[in-house]
Amino acid sequence: MATTTLTPRRTQTREKLMDAAVLLFAEKGVLGASVEEICERAEFTRGAFYSNFADKDELCLAVLDRQATRELAATEKAVDALRGEVLHARTIDELVESALSVFLAAQPRGSQDLVAGMELRLYAIRNPALRAPLLALGERTCQQVGDLLTTAVAQVGATLQVPVDQAIDLLHAVYSHSGGNALLHGLEPDDSSRRVHLSALLRSLVSTDSP
Template sequence: MTHVTARRAATRERLIDAAIDVFAEKGVLGASVEEICEAAGFTRGAFYSNFDDKDDLCVAMLQRLHDDEGSALQDAVTSVGDVADDADLDTLLLAAIELFYASRWDDPKRVLTGQELRLHAARSPKMAQAYRDFHARTTHGVATMLETALSARGYELGTNGPVAMSVLHAVYDYGALGALIGSDTIEGDVRVQLLMEVLRALIHPQDADARALDQVSPPPA
């Protein structure tokens, strides 16, 4: 049973990998099950043994994304924690962007597939619920990490964490697609520059009184 389960898990992963490539080229609606199976080297039977339909595959893809991001975020948290306490704001912002990057797909095919999944969620009620759940989990986790890292160095967000993350997601998505299209208005990495500017606008020094309260130990129970 363990061998069969492992083999089935490997089949699912290959189908998801193949779907990422096919979705990036043709979109979710434009990609057929047959094309996904052909890219993965499997039959339709293998597909329907693992997924009810393309929506079911898309939900599994979102879960894969969430799991991958969770692992990457753990590594990125270390990079923010390693920033010296007396580092300037730009150094801290670059570390924060690394943390944010760890929660997003960066490979061109995955960037396109991520956009396709979002468009599909706008069309499919089943995908919409899964996408909302995925986005909420990811947004909350990254926001908490960013707020903690900023507070430890005397800074805070000018709005609540989830709102700030939604703004950053929108800016990142715009920049990620812009980088693939080729921007002639901004030189260098469009995404980094845009995120730096937005973060500068969102972050400000923490109120001295509030910072003092943060540092006060709670009274003994």
């Protein structure tokens, strides 16, 4: 993506267009949301859209980049806040709870972000140009959380039963599934209920070294 410095006004315009896109992607899917509808929702003209994005695909890339930046920042903040707790955990239970706090802090907070993320993933499956940026989104946070988790697991005298990137993939799968399942039941996704499933999964992936 372009690295040109943006004026505050243009940055605000881009943010509003991306916010509108996320809402419409969640409501109608990426293919179902037209440029015209995105402009209408953001209260901008088509000219404003095309002065910021070449097309809807470029808008999708910008949304993904923003999501990755936000998740990375949230991960860094959570790691800084909990590093001592995670790295000095004395039991597997303490490790699991602290590690989950770091993981949950990096995830999309609202149902619209969750659904829009699912829609962008489907769109990327159909559109090869979006695949690399979407994969990069996960890799940028997986590395940081993975390094922390690997070190912490070793410090409590335990081992992960699968490679750390697979463990984080599994956590993401349970997080996404539980959120989607809640929405299917007409409920807002809830971190407290998710934590029960995620905790059970993580405990199943960690074992002590002793027989």
